[in-house]
Amino acid sequence: MKYIISGTDRPGSNTLKISKFIQSIYKDLGEDVEIMDLQELKKHLHGDLLYGTPSEGITPYLQKVLSSDGLIVVSPEYNGSMPGILKYFIDHMKFPDSFEYRPVCFVGLGIMWGGLRPVEHLQGVFGYRNAFIFPERVFLMNxxxxxxxxxxxxxxxxxxxxxxxxxxxxxxxxxxxxxxxxANSFIAKKLQLAPK
Incomplete structure (x- = not known):
């Protein structure tokens, strides 16, 4: 299954509205995709937040990334980059399995530049970790x-x-x-080759 990451925790966000619209497009194309709403994820972030030791509440979100056929990341522009909650979520993803050979595409949301800056930053992060980046990005101005x-x-x-x-x-x-x-093919091969 593919997952849409609605990349902000802002209540009533246009990011979530666009994510739901994208979900409806995939449904029309005969594919069910699920939305990971970072506003919901935020409810599970409390206490001491340590990288590499995610809370029980965030673990199901991370497992979805690990099993995904592809990620559609929808990000608004906050202060010239992606929202902090999105970067925080990314920084908890298991390395290298979450990124390596994982297909990913990006939709940027903004006013004048349509979320160009956060998408470029996200491409740098995912590209650095060897994700397969779909080259056709979408930038939604205004x-x-x-x-x-x-x-x-x-x-x-x-x-x-x-x-x-x-x-x-x-x-x-x-x-x-x-x-x-x-990514899923590579993970399956690693499991087959692992000593039993």
């Missing part, structure tokens, strides 16, 4: 004008770009999996 109160994308160009990305990312993940080059 996102507050692109989506209505019901979460429907009303901007025709934005809608077209999101649909095109989803169609391409489906083919991308299928091609990698079919050739045995995706």
């Amino acid at each position: 996102v507050h004008k692109s989506v209505d109160a019901d979460g429907q994308v009303i901007d025709a160009t934005a809608k077209s770009l999101l649909i095109k990305q989803a169609q391409g990312f489906q083919k991308f993940t299928q091609a990698l999996s079919g050739a045995g080059l995706d």
Whole structure:
């Protein structure tokens, strides 16, 4: 299963609205994808937060990443980068299994530049850890004008770009999996080779 990471903990965010819209696109393409809402994840963050020792509440989210066929990361721009909660979540992901050969695509949300900066930062992080980055990124400028109160994308160009990305990312993940080059294939091979 693919997972959409709704990359902010802001209540009532456009990020979650866009994530739900993307989920509906995949459903129309015949694929169920699940949203990981970082606002929900935040509820599980309390006490001493130590990297490498995630709390029980965050562990199910991390397990979803480890089993995913691909990740769709939707990130707004906060102060020229990604939201802190998104970076915090990324920093808890198991190395190298969460990243290495994991297909990932990005949607940036912003005002003037459409979330270009956080997407470029995310590409650097995932690329450094050897993820397979789908090259067709989507940048939604003036996102507050692109989506209505019901979460429907009303901007025709934005809608077209999101649909095109989803169609391409489906083919991308299928091609990698079919050739045995995706993260799940590599993890399965490692388990077969592990001493018993």
